[in-house]
Amino acid sequence: MILALLLSPLIAGAFAYVLRPDGPRRMLLVATAVGHALLTGATWVHDPAPAWGGWLALDAMGQLILSITSGLFLACAVYAAGYLGREGHGTRTDIGEGFLFDNAPEATFTACLLFFLAAMTLVTVSQRFGLLWVAIEATTLVSAPLIYFHRHHRSLEATWKYLLICSVGIAIALLGNFFLAVAAAGGGTPLPLVVQDLVGGASGIDKTWLQAAMILFLVGYGTKMGLAPLHTWLPDAHSEAPSVVSALLSGALLNCAFLGILRVQQVCAAAGIAAFGQELLVGFGLLSMAVATVFIPGQSDYKRMLAYSSVEHMGVLALGVGVGGIGTFGALLHAVGHSATKAMLFLTAGNILTAYRSKSIREVRGVLRVLPVTGGLWMLGLFAITGSPPFGPFLSEFTILRAMLVQGHSAVALGFLAMLAVIFVGMAGIVLEMAQGEPGMDTADRPRREPLSAVMPAIALAVVVLVIGVYVPPPLRSALERAAHALD
Amino acid sequence: MAILLAALGAPLLGGLGALLVRGSWRWATAFGVGGVVLGSLVALVPTVAALLGAPVLALSLPWDVPFGAFAVGLDALSALFVLPVLVLSTVAAVYGGGYLRAHHGDDESPGTSWFFFGLLVASMELVLVARNAVLFLVAWEIMALASFFLVTADDRDASVREAGFTYLVATHLGTAFLIAMFVLLGGGADPMNFDHFPHVTNVGAIVLLALVGFGTKAGFMPLHVWLPEAHPAAPSYVSAVMSGVMIKTGIYGLVRVLTLVGPLPGWCGWLLVAVGAASGVLGILSALAQQDVKRILAYSSIENVGIITLALGLGLVGLRAGANDVAVLSFAAAFLHVLNHAVTKGLLFLGVGAVVQQTGTRRLDTLGGLLRRLPRTGLACFVGSAAIAGLPPFGAFASEFLLYVAAYRAILALSGARALPAAATIGALALIGGLAAACFAKLFGIAFLGEPRSEQADRAREPGRAMQSGVVVLAAGCIILGVASPLVVRSLEPVLTQVTALPHDAVDGELVVAVTALSAVVASCVAFAIVAGGLAALRRRLLAGRAVTAGPTWDCGYAAPSPRMQYTGSSFSQPLTTVFARVLRVESGGAAPKGFFPARASFASATPDVAREGLYRPVFGGVRRALGSLRWLQHGEVQLYVLYVALTLIALLVWKIGPG
Amino acid sequence: MSALHTLLGLALAPLLLGVINRTKATIGGRIGQPLLQPYHDLVKLLRKGAVYSHTTTWVFRSGPLVGLAAVLIAFGLLPFAGAPALWSFPGDLVLLVYLLGVMRFVTVVAALDTGSSFEGMGASREVTFAALAEPAVLLGLAALARTTGTLSLSAMFAGVTTMAWIHAAPALALVAAAFVIVFLAENGRIPIDDPTTHLELTMIHEVMVLDHGGPDLAFILYGAALKLWLLGSLLVGVVVPVHTGRPWLDTMSAVVAMFVLAVATGLVESSMARLRLVHVPQLLVAAGVLATLALVLVLR
């Protein structure tokens, strides 16, 4: 079943690359997404058997991230099918500076989307650190063309920064792998670099090298995850990529990188130096939230605002794991809530972008009047992402805060609340400014109606956000608890 | 308990129905109003029963969220605050039916408004009965969001958007404090039900957090900034509910938390007295200085919340000092004032709302002569103004009277420094009383009496029947609460026992004092009415057969006086605002008349909120500037971005591995 | 006895005005109006018809009635010469103060009902000074309550005895001083207000009733006289604690004290000039401070 999960998007991607006509290709995209989602759902019914001698296996943590990824991809695939249809082919004028540019060939785009899914699936199922590394690097490589879909200099710049910074990070993570190997050899007989074996033989792991490895992994995968000060590629990539890609990057990719860090932390915890990693995570978490606090208020581009909010929430995840205890549970729950919310927001932002043809906040007014559904979702997203009840992120942030105070990190809790407050003020100002009021555009060039493919995915995600805010299903809860248990 | 759930569900379903049939005007209104009214009717009986000390209705269902449980309970304290919600929301809903109709005809369906109104009512009730921290917070935030959307119902208007934003920020920050407070309060309890809370040690921190968090909602100075913005912006039927009952949820939360934490430190009472005195005096002073009728009412709400807080604080002082009479009387005064203010302020907002709708302006100085044009609304507003000014025989006097008695008893019972809160209470209450009388003499006198100062004031007429009925019902309520005050106080016995945790008969004994005193007051008021009637009869007999003629107002020899020569609201309050200029910071300017034949001169004055201008604007500006000065971090140079990565790596390695 | 005291007050109140005016005339070297002039005025006014402005409404007409009724009820709560009032209960002092508040409120709105700028001006000044005077009264009464250990006016003034003075002379003196200021301010006497001038711009109380005539004006004047008597007897109750067992003696002394007070007022009015309006608040705040000081003294 794991192989099916891996191969189905891979093969579909290959087909999509060679498939000429647009219609069937889009159908293929959606169909693959549906199939993948169904398979993922099936893993909840009965656990899949490990493959490749335990290199590929699905534990609670992986299953969680896999489900997020797959569900998100389904929504995004539906959106993308409609989006590509509306984008069409041929040369178009840039909305920002008015020059002409083409899109990348749609076949390439679709194929890369599917490869992206395959790579992320590999991240979630690979138990072997080397393989994990390969998978994460692969996500970087296949997502670069996605960011460079609109072929103009800004997206190119974004792609370049994304490639360079993430590759450097990934290289550092590779060194981390080697350090881990050295550490694993500490007990004389080298342990295979498989999560379970390492956790099993944790007693024999050399502490110093493990710490060094943890640092390298944290910096390496942290670059990919967007922890400050390694986040610098993130706002550029998210603002220049097509919204559907931004949604996938923020909602799925960052979690995959987070998973990489969690795996190492799992080993650290088993080796009895959990506190070491946690201390670093708390530091990175606070720093990331601080960066978001600096750049969200007074932001001029709403997609960049969302990107920085992703940085903030990656920080929240790091903090949650960092304070440990119930906080780990909170962090994993937050990963679910944040992914759904942020993807929903990016898809909504995409609708706003297509309607107003501008990413500048100053030029967007009265969304509620021009696009009622999108506007409503936009405001709902604001309240969800800033952790207001009754939405998912509230529960997780509440849990994390509680963990902080129970574990005695009062100062951290104080900073946490303060930064959340400032970020809320900043975001609320921007979002309300956009949503309310009288739209500047005259009714003539207002879109007649909002296409279903553009709003349905967002609505579905919004429902998810609301549901996990008022009801955490027992299976999900138990999975979260098992995953959290693996980390202490 | 099922009946209570039904009461919660009815407004929700009504609202949803209204949302679904938003196409049809009539049906949307029917669903919206019907849901609220039905819910209130269902809940009325159990609420009154609980207030009178019926066994606590409680229900606890498992709820699949972390620390969550659907635990609700209706005890006397909850009932005390639920009751006004039921009454006022019903009246406001009926009024709103007419208001929305007249406000924007058929062009915009009221479905959305009704949805949020139902949501607001249900969430307020849920806040008041919730017995689980998570449930409470969820309900609390839904209440805030629903009211936010109601406030910004007319978001085409920039000032409304501004007000909405202020409100949103204020309430959200307040909620942050509450979250922290509940986390401290909850300790390790899971689920975080109120009755599972462990014995907490850091009571001081919890009380302060609660004071800020709930105070933001209740409108303590200087956390009140959102009130004078949001209340004028909101549609009047919403302002009535927000000001009449929603801000009281802050008081409820405070009292609830005070009963949850263990023995309180001594300074709590003093702090509450200080906060109450400050809110009361500054609130009514700011009200006096305003020219927007609804801002006046908003500030007066701050004043009344201050009076309630004053009473709570004095009660705590009394409890602490073992002076049970002081404690019981003070808390009785506080709770009675909660009821009184709900009715009175609701009345005023609905009445003034009718005026605003008929004249289309909120500027007091453009109104005038409305009593002749809106006789019923005007009469109701007269009652409301006299009542809110704390004059007998209306309800608010009863509660202020009780507070006075409590304070005087404290003066007798306590000595030395411990009696200072009582002295402060008397002084503050006296000052508030005088200023409130001035403020509402101004509001009523300028708006309803004299000659109209503008076209639209001249054209104003009585609003529709639905709106009139709401106003009249509440006016009757003011009088009833005054005349029946002994009974009402008597019925507060269960809630007082619950809050003061004093033995049942002790509370009873102290209440007897209050009841007898209030009965005497009522008797005097009846005598008062009789005498006034007698005098009226006397005058009729004296004037019988004599010339009763009508003429122009005595104008001291001026030829052709015009309505614009009348005293305006701002000029009426000018002496007082100059006396208190230091705290009010009135800004005025204009062109003085010059020369023998002066050209047109002008004068304008405004009183912006002191806390907003002096505290929040600078602080927020400073934060924004500080953050802005860090933006160079994202300078766009990819090499330096890589440098960040390298430096982070090296720094961590040196820091962690270097020491070996 | 109480009833008799009340009747005495109702009957003699206008005479106080007469005495004041006569004193001022004498000091001014004039014969002045007869002592009973106020009664003649009242009777004359009661015989007249009435003129109401087009602008006015029921508010204007009910003002005088409600005002007079309020002060009459307050009279019922007023102890005189150490004897209890017609009826009394703990906390009646608050009701008394607030009844005067009602009287003020209706007078003010009645004034505003005319739409005349002069009456608006008077109204605004009236509420200003009243708002500042009220704390002085209530705090002063608090000091009295503390010294006598009771909460009803009757008991309080029965409790203010020579013994009380011996124990708490400074506090009582301060209270008395505060009451003097309030007495002058609330009754619109010099140095706060000048009842005799007819330049509307300078007046407070008089200007508010410009538009009233006939029986209404009579009611107002009589109400004002009663208020004078009421506040006066509060002051006298503090300053002249004559409580011999013999009611008649007490009553006589109190009545005499009232007229001495009237004469004193006349002397003040003829020896002082009106304060500038901007200084009046300072005077009233001073009264409040005195009362607070008294309270602090008795509290320790």
Added chain:
Amino acid sequence: MTTAVDAILVGVILTSFVLLGSSRFGSCIRVVALQGVLLGVLTLAARQDEASLRTTLLALASTGLKGIAFPWLLARALRDAEVRREVEPLVGYGPSVLMGLMGLVGALWLASRLRPPGASVLPSLVVPVALFTMFAGLFLIVGRRQALMQVLGYLVMENGIYVFGVGVVQGTPVLVELGVLLDVFVGVFVMGIAMFHISREFDHIDTERLRALKDWTP
């Protein structure tokens, strides 16, 4: 055995210094190629068992990629881009070399902190050289303007890690190692493409002008 390894490692250090100091693209590319070849040899030299298929395979692959494929690819990109041949440095050559020395010292110090755990014997120079080469690569990325130099820097960095890999880690199965090489290859390939686009878009590959996206305008 170890002497051979050490010799090669010294060679690696020297090449890195040359890179830091050299001013022309062509020479840089050639030096990187040389370094790649050195690594290929290292793969064989550092083996602790007798030459197995695995190590030879790995050696061939690495030599082929690092020594031939990448340089060729980059040279082509350079030709297509038709840029001036100078490496306009952000940090001058002298200072660069100085930084390199400091980096070397730091690497030695850090390596002294990381005592190799008990059993695994590893040549004394491996860890410091690996770290140093990595830092050198990072420095090239930061300190040079052109995208080309940054790709080169990335390669050097990768080389340092590779040094560590072959010098220290024996346990890792060949599959992963090949995957690693493949990823590096694809990475450089994609970067080459990106570079190509950049040169086409801006007719220069000077990343200093890639600065449209930022949140700060001085």
